[in-house]
Amino acid sequence: MEKIIHPFDYPDRIERYLEKLKALNLENTNYFQLTKEIDENLGMMPFSGICIKKGTELFRARKNSHLKGKMFSALSELTIRIDEEITTFGRANTPCKGIFCCSLDQYTAAREVTQWQLDDFGALIRKGVAFFNYHPFTQFMTISKWKTKEDLYFFTAFNDNEFEVGTSNDLIINQFKLRYKFDKERYKISKAMVEAFFQSEFEKQTINGQFDYYFSAYYSSIVYNMAKHISLAGLIYKSVAFDLEGFNFAIPRNKLKSLEFVSADFCYTYNSNGKEDFSNSKILVAPSYRATLDENYRLIWEDVWGKT
Numbered sequence: 001m002e003k004i005i006h007p008f009d010y011p012d013r014i015e016r017y018l019e020k021l022k023a024l025n026l027e028n029t030n031y032f033q034l035t036k037e038i039d040e041n042l043g044m045m046p047f048s049g050i051c052i053k054k055g056t057e058l059f060r061a062r063k064n065s066h067l068k069g070k071m072f073s074a075l076s077e078l079t080i081r082i083d084e085e086i087t088t089f090g091r092a093n094t095p096c097k098g099i100f101c102c103s104l105d106q107y108t109a110a111r112e113v114t115q116w117q118l119d120d121f122g123a124l125i126r127k128g129v130a131f132f133n134y135h136p137f138t139q140f141m142t143i144s145k146w147k148t149k150e151d152l153y154f155f156t157a158f159n160d161n162e163f164e165v166g167t168s169n170d171l172i173i174n175q176f177k178l179r180y181k182f183d184k185e186r187y188k189i190s191k192a193m194v195e196a197f198f199q200s201e202f203e204k205q206t207i208n209g210q211f212d213y214y215f216s217a218y219y220s221s222i223v224y225n226m227a228k229h230i231s232l233a234g235l236i237y238k239s240v241a242f243d244l245e246g247f248n249f250a251i252p253r254n255k256l257k258s259l260e261f262v263s264a265d266f267c268y269t270y271n272s273n274g275k276e277d278f279s280n281s282k283i284l285v286a287p288s289y290r291a292t293l294d295e296n297y298r299l300i301w302e303d304v305w306g307k308t
Contacts, residue, residue: 008190108246
């Protein structure tokens, strides 16, 4: 089979196209037409990746506010919401696609579920930023702890070598070599520009509506589709809610079997919303009840202070 020339062999074209994407008015853009055009102009996407070792602990937080003081009762309530409940785009999801989002530590997980709220017009705003000062707040939530059953591979939405596990150069370069012909140096230039573009989209702080997630959601959807066919667990990206200091993982439903539930804590949290206090901590997490599972996957809660 004759190899075809990949779009990345033309860095100037890639640069012009990315500038066009940056200039788009996304609010008036059809997502499906947009992604079709991106596919045509960027071709097969390059990815860099990392390996998360077996036994790594991951944390997922869920608010308890809708339970009116009660605690979750089943493991299913702590995993992935049903697809029909997902009606909007998110940083790492498209509508009707439930994703298991978790973090590398409990503090990042807590910030992720408390950092955003809806304003009076229904738009997402970052608490404190919209009012030009800090607004510390509290929240009751459940933070579940999970453990990886095996080494897991994740594609990244960044490529700056900050992650402590380390990065590989390009997990799908061999597929590129089989299907395309390209100059290695021109490919590297184009790849760096595309990665920088999508990294900036994942790290976008000003969110005026779900349309501001179009590019990151598109990137995520490609990863999840690839995870159906190769040994890939999902996506890792930096936490905007934790000022890019923490890491989030997005794992599609069919890869959730790679995680083992450990326990869950019902917590009182205090979020200083970016302001350093309490020994230079931005968020405090104080568990009061801890749950394990019974044979029917029900959560059995016990007071962590030993009260009866």
